[in-house]
Amino acid sequence: MAFAKSKNQMVTEAHTSKYRRQPDTDLSRMEIVQGAALCFEERGYAATSLDEVAARIHSTKGRIYHHYASKAELFFDVYRTGMTENFAAIAPFLEGEKPPIDRLISMVRAHIKSVIHTRPFQKVVGEGVDLMRRGSMPATEHAILEELASLRDAYSEHFMEFMSAARADGDISYKNSKIALNQLFMCMNGPITWFSPRKGQPEEEIEMLVDECAAYAMRLLGYSGDLPQLFP
Secondary structure, three states, rough: OOOOHHHHHHHHHHHHHHHHOOOOOHHHHEEEEEHHHHHHHHHHHHHHHHHHHHHHOOOOOOOOHHHHHHHHHHHHHHHHHHHHHHHHHHHHHHHOOOOOHHHHHHHHHHHHHHHHHHHHHHHHHHHHHHHHHHOOOOHHHHHHHHHHHHHHHHHHHHHHHHHHHHHHHHOOOOOOHHHHHHHHHHOOOHHHHHHHOOHHHHHHHHHHHHHHHHHHHHHOOOOOHHHHHOOO
């Protein structure tokens, strides 16, 4: 079953194009973002200073200011990077001929794998959501958080689209779409809080964990298919 490109998909593509960082020839910006993600993950936005980010990447604060005007601007770029990684993970499954249920399972699995491998960035996304809800940032910065929230909404809509199609096909069953979507994301994002790959851990072990989490996520949606065959 092929899906026509929906309005939400077009909105998503516009957002990901808008927020994708421009490449640096010396990769200095990527190094800053990666270091900042680790600092924000460990200490949170308020407690993290640009001096700490500079120390993390063995550089100077001036190098950071070459790319970012403020700590908030850097935080937002880490947030955007986390979302861009998630969009890239599910992109291969948004179009194609496979049934909606197969594509939904693939998207669930891809999301879980993405959040495991980009955990520091996903923790920043979560903190950004909390900062927006608390209204603890100045108005101009809060407006950026709201814009980023719309990016998250567009991402979620992709899952809702295939959930609805799979339910219409009788492959899954749930009553309230909003509750089902929220529960799905709670399950898919669970590894952010309780799992961190150990150094040198075989990818096969991570794949097994992804499969197990995906199985639980699909059960939440009332899927009763043979999961071991779907997750070899």
